[in-house]
Amino acid sequence: DSNEFGIFNSLWFSLGAFMQQGCDISPRSLSGRIVGGVWWFFTLIIISSYTANLAAFLTVERMVSPIESAEDLAKQTEIAYGTLDSGSTKEFFRRSKIAVYEKMWTYMKSAEPSVFTRTTAEGVARVRKSKGKFAFLLESTMNEYIEQRKPCDTMKVGGNLDSKGYGVATPKGSPLGTPVNLAVLKLSEAGVLDKLKNKWWYDKGECGPKDSGSKDKTSAL
Structure with a gap:
């Protein structure tokens, strides 16, 4: 029996290898086997790369949240939500007089x-x-920091609920109060605080680059 690789048999062999189904004919000569082996290796790399990229794409798609705001979270019952058992976030909800936040606190x-x-x-x-x-x-600030750290499987959803700044505490009447206030104000106006946050939160992040437009300039809830 002859095993001729004409145009149609060659195409059939190539398609079978590409679809990882094999073929009912195979090359017999040394040169034909070398070419066939190179093609098999090429199709293996292509199919593996495609599978890996498809899996990554589908994973990213699944991370798109149906919740885009506090209102979305408050009006649904499938996704539970909570806070630290003590701290500013819990106090924010406990003291809030805004209807949606009161509902969430309840x-x-x-x-x-x-x-x-x-x-x-x-x-x-x-x-x-x-x-x-x-x-x-x-x-x-903590949310964004965690989002930029491995295993890179969390994300911040929606905008900030409130805006509160951090401060440096000093004793009442302390002579340090005014110098500290002026120093912090100077750093803030010069953009140093924002640069430091971007450096340690995003530039040194472990989850790839983040759109600079989404970097909040407030230490907020």
Whole structure:
């Protein structure tokens, strides 16, 4: 039996290799086997690259959240949400007089099991284990920092709920008060504080570049 590789048989052999299905004919000469082996290796690389990129694309697609705001979170029941058991975020909801935040606080304080966590790490771990069924509300600076750290599987959703600055505490009447205020104001006006945040949050991030337009300039909830 002859095993001739004409134009049609060659195309059939190439297609079978590319689809990883094999073929009912195979080259017999040394040169034909070398060419066939090179083609098999080429198709292996192409198919593997395509599969890896497709998996990454689908993973990113699944991370697109249906929740875009606090209002979205408050009006649904599938995704639980909570805060640290103590701290500024919990106090923000407890004291808020805004209807949507009052509704969220009513849910959080009566939820079973409890949606409050002892530490930030516990809250982030709960998000990762929940498969999209738990949202952890925390200060935006910490949120953005965690988002830029491996394993890169969390993201900040929606805008900030409130805006509060950080301060340096000194004793009442301390002579350090005015110099510290002036120094912080000078650093803020010169953009040094923003540059430092961008350096340590984003430039040294572990999850790839982030759009500079989304870098908030406030230490906010």
